[in-house]
Amino acid sequence: MDERKRERMVAYLRRRMKEFGIEPDDLASAIAEDQLRQKASRYRSATGETWDGKGEIPHWLKKVMSAGQSLEHFAINGETNHANSPLPTIDWQNDPFAGSPLATVKPARHYGR
Numbered sequence: 001m002d003e004r005k006r007e008r009m010v011a012y013l014r015r016r017m018k019e020f021g022i023e024p025d026d027l028a029s030a031i032a033e034d035q036l037r038q039k040a041s042r043y044r045s046a047t048g049e050t051w052d053g054k055g056e057i058p059h060w061l062k063k064v065m066s067a068g069q070s071l072e073h074f075a076i077n078g079e080t081n082h083a084n085s086p087l088p089t090i091d092w093q094n095d096p097f098a099g100s101p102l103a104t105v106k107p108a109r110h111y112g113r
Helices: 003-020 024-040 058-065
Strands: none
Touching: none
């Protein structure tokens, strides 16, 4: 972001904070609370939803697990966190669909052209 855009954004935020009675200390404490909540979280979705691993499994996590995704895929800490790791290599030699109709791609047919 260039400097002029940044200055305009800061001025806009200051006006809005004044309009709603938000002090810089209020903003700082809200950010600190968010950071503590994030640190306590053990699992995070791609959209930023989190769960600390205690209590009932949240709906977003139940939904993706029922679709076949593992709980470890959403782990924030540890080697199962895929956000910062390179994509795994795939051994296509063990592909169960190799040689079947599911492994072939047929060009789409265009009728009436």
